Amino acid sequence: MNSRFAVAVHILTLLAEAGGEPLTSERIAGSVNTNPSLVRRLLSALARAGLTTARHGAGGGALLAKAPGAVTLGDVYRAVDGGELFALHRERPNPACPVGRTIQGALEARIAAAERALEAELDRTTLAEMARDCQGAAAGAAR
Amino acid sequence: MNSRFAVAVHILTLLAEAGGEPLTSERIAGSVNTNPSLVRRLLSALARAGLTTARHGAGGGALLAKAPGAVTLGDVYRAVDGGELFALHRERPNPACPVGRTIQGALEARIAAAERALEAELDRTTLAEMARDCQGAAAGAAR
């Protein structure tokens, strides 16, 4: 459906490989193949979540706010997509029906558990590992 | 985001409680609080996945194709939403950049693992349990 998670991971992997060098939204957009404004929108969400910081002005750009080994894909998911996994009914179910009256409560607990499981799996990968994978694959392709 | 999963679980829970009695799309729509055509669309996906069958004509309607204890929320997810968790980049990343060239491959494995974790958690709940929860809550509310 939406590609925010993929693009956000892409951005952060670039920042991890930059090793403290600030990257401009234009430079990042060149790798992602999109436009700088979209990159800045995502960086805005990542900064709100405490994952990145920015330096204004000439020579500025985006920076990781933490060590690459301390940021997980789960952090990225929560920053850009969190809590949007499943929606409940758009219209409230019929309260005159036993199932309609209770289904949403029964579902909420299961949906929350599923989201926890998803995030726990995403938490098993750090940006450092993503950067390493991309380095290795790039080296392999260059041989 | 989308409510297909919630509505599909609602439909199947109704069928589980009906205990072999066929329910019409109009009857189901009354509980979900939507219109019969949408219900039939979802039932169509559920039937393709082998979760329901239908009886045409007067006195007909939808039926569970399996025992309520043999259908999990993971089955429902796969039937109506499967494989749509995360999208990759809409435009292909820049192949001239080491990260752009390799990020999608590195992401695909992690996304697949996350989806497996999500489905495994959903597989822990069956329709029988959903029906029991709704019965219990309904009884509690009636006291």
Place this chain on the structure above:
DNA sequence: GGATCTGTTACCATATTAGATACAGACAAC
């Protein structure tokens, strides 16, 4: 044969997504 119900299609309104442009504000360089 007539009534009922499914399965599918088509159409519409709305919401979401992402591409694009614009501009005020922050900061660096000089």
Place this chain on the structure above:
DNA sequence: GTTGTCTGTATCTAATATGGTAACAGATCC
């Protein structure tokens, strides 16, 4: 302190997804 660079945000647009609605051919029951 003036100029240039870059961020952060708002706005607009096009494409797509979602769900509400109507319509109708086909299957089945009575």
